[in-house]
Amino acid sequence: MSELNNRVVEKYRNNFLKEVEANVEEGDWVKMCMQCGVCAGSCPLGDAWEHTPQKLFMMIRAGKRDEVLSSDAMWMCTSCYNCIVRCPRELPITHIMHGLAHYAARLGLSPKNQPTQKFAQLFWDNLTKTGRVNELKLGLNLYFMNGFSEGVKKSLEMRSIGQGMFFAKRLNPMEILGGHGVKDQAGFHAMLDKAREIEDAKLDKFGK
Amino acid sequence: MAKKEYSFYPGCSSQKGASSINYLISTNSMCEELDIQLNHIPDWNCCAASIGYAGGGELPRLALSARNIALSEQAHPDQDIVATCAACWLATKETKERLDESADLMAETNQALSAAGLEIKNNKEVRHMAEVLIEDFGYEALGAKVKKPLEGIKIAGYVGCQTNRPFGIDGESYENPMYLDKLVETLGADPVKNYDKKVQCCGGALAFSEPEKSQDMIKDIIGAAYDGGADMIVTPCPVCQMNVEVYQDQINEKYGTKFNIPVVYYSTLMSVAYGRNAKDSALNGQIIKAKQLEAIANK
Numbered sequence: 001m002s003e004l005n006n007r008v009v010e011k012y013r014n015n016f017l018k019e020v021e022a023n024v025e026e027g028d029w030v031k032m033c034m035q036c037g038v039c040a041g042s043c044p045l046g047d048a049w050e051h052t053p054q055k056l057f058m059m060i061r062a063g064k065r066d067e068v069l070s071s072d073a074m075w076m077c078t079s080c081y082n083c084i085v086r087c088p089r090e091l092p093i094t095h096i097m098h099g100l101a102h103y104a105a106r107l108g109l110s111p112k113n114q115p116t117q118k119f120a121q122l123f124w125d126n127l128t129k130t131g132r133v134n135e136l137k138l139g140l141n142l143y144f145m146n147g148f149s150e151g152v153k154k155s156l157e158m159r160s161i162g163q164g165m166f167f168a169k170r171l172n173p174m175e176i177l178g179g180h181g182v183k184d185q186a187g188f189h190a191m192l193d194k195a196r197e198i199e200d201a202k203l204d205k206f207g208k
Numbered sequence: 209m210a211k212k213e214y215s216f217y218p219g220c221s222s223q224k225g226a227s228s229i230n231y232l233i234s235t236n237s238m239c240e241e242l243d244i245q246l247n248h249i250p251d252w253n254c255c256a257a258s259i260g261y262a263g264g265g266e267l268p269r270l271a272l273s274a275r276n277i278a279l280s281e282q283a284h285p286d287q288d289i290v291a292t293c294a295a296c297w298l299a300t301k302e303t304k305e306r307l308d309e310s311a312d313l314m315a316e317t318n319q320a321l322s323a324a325g326l327e328i329k330n331n332k333e334v335r336h337m338a339e340v341l342i343e344d345f346g347y348e349a350l351g352a353k354v355k356k357p358l359e360g361i362k363i364a365g366y367v368g369c370q371t372n373r374p375f376g377i378d379g380e381s382y383e384n385p386m387y388l389d390k391l392v393e394t395l396g397a398d399p400v401k402n403y404d405k406k407v408q409c410c411g412g413a414l415a416f417s418e419p420e421k422s423q424d425m426i427k428d429i430i431g432a433a434y435d436g437g438a439d440m441i442v443t444p445c446p447v448c449q450m451n452v453e454v455y456q457d458q459i460n461e462k463y464g465t466k467f468n469i470p471v472v473y474y475s476t477l478m479s480v481a482y483g484r485n486a487k488d489s490a491l492n493g494q495i496i497k498a499k500q501l502e503a504i505a506n507k
């Protein structure tokens with residue numbers, strides 16, 4: 001558990017809803033949920049969810065901080081936007097799911113070895129490195145994320161797909177040497193650093 | 209009709225040697241036939257799609273799309289931004305709306321952009337190529353360009369999620385959007401009626417991280433197309449295209465199905481119907497070959 005987590009716990013002691021409203025992307029919408037259950041019934045991975053969005057929103061109001069933030073539920077969101085277009089209260093549910101996932105990861109509370117979290121982090125690291133995604137490295141990192149022998153096994157399983165993509169000219173082995181990126185590397189990174197700095201300052205303000 | 213110009217955001221998967229380069233090639237051919245000029249946004253960056261959220265917070269993600277919009281404003285001030293990738297379109301359009309709604313976010317985003325010497329005014333439309341085709345041309349004008357009707361081919365229009373929700377194409381319903389079916393008809397082919405997995409999620413990025421759960425959904429998407437008598441599936445989204453095409457062997461192995469159905473882009477169909485050859489239509493980009501389209505293109 002992180003030092004930042006200790007600070008926010010201290011600050012919001014008994015009010016998880018307030019914490020979510022202040023620190024989670026679109027979190028101030030949570031209180032608008034009327035528990036109708038439409039989102040829960042709309043989710044494509046419904047059976048895989050530990051808690052549906054409806055239930056997560058109820059748990060937030062009930063102050064079940066650890067259960068919410070350590071849940072793998074938010075990481076099951078495929079960003080299909082079914083819930084958003086159906087919610088009678090027009091909650092930006094997809095974004096709240098992403099926001100909760102990000103917040104949990106940031107505090108170091110998200111479940112270890114959650115595959116979507118690992119992939120999402122790999123994706124972010126991959127794209128922010130050069131400004132554009134390098135699909136080959138992303139794929140290889142993904143297959144090897146659980147260690148070397150797992151990675152070799154996974155790569156073999158996926159070999160025929162990789163070959164198919166290669167022969168269709170949709171996968172370029174030379175990407176391993178670098179590949180695509182933006183020209184203005186300095187500006188691109190300065191912009192991201194600045195954005196992060198502004199966001200950290202906001203969280204810090206609440207945390208202190 | 210005079211030449212139409214747009215500020216084009218191709219996105220990572222359309223780069224050379226990337227997974228949807230075939231989408232870009234067929235789009236270019238389609239646009240040549242329609243006298244559309246796509247002006248690439250100079251030095252564009254990745255939009256973070258819908259999966260960048262683990263590492264990227266709200267503001268860094270908004271800044272990514274804002275940078276693209278700002279570069280477009282600079283280079284092509286009078287042109288709408290157009291994307292072919294559903295996720296690119298969604299991320300960029302969402303950013304535009306979020307910045308419109310919040311003066312604070314707008315100010316913070318501009319603060320971040322200024323570190324790259326940029327500024328966003330945020331007065332541009334952000335559109336998907338399908339909107340351009342339907343709204344700026346219309347089915348009749350699109351049909352007038354057909355040289356080789358795609359006769360005798362039955363096609364399931366798989367719309368998927370992100371060109372459909374939350375924004376969608378104007379005038380279409382979320383549950384049963386008709387634009388792909390109408391387009392298929394316009395090109396002389398035969399749309400599968402009542403394709404009931406039309407807007408089913410394919411798992412998106414979770415096809416990588418949760419392959420079993422995603423392949424279970426993909427199986428239903430393909431199964432329903434076969435049930436409707438489809439020869440092939442058409443989609444407007446690179447993630448849908450990839451997920452529905454490349455896992456068919458693995459699904460067959462697991463579920464004992466015999467899937468082997470081509471999955472193409474609307475731009476593939478249009479390029480062939482507009483008389484372009486197999487290469488211009490990027491038919492070599494099919495992992496499962498679209499033989500009926502090859503036959504027409506080679507005619």
Ligand code: SF4
Nearest residue numbers: 033034036037039087
């Ligand atoms: S659909 Fe909306 S109002 Fe209904 S339970 Fe879900 S979030 Fe709450």
Ligand code: SF4
Nearest residue numbers: 043077078080081083
């Ligand atoms: S966007 Fe996410 S939370 Fe909403 S229905 Fe789809 S998978 Fe479920």
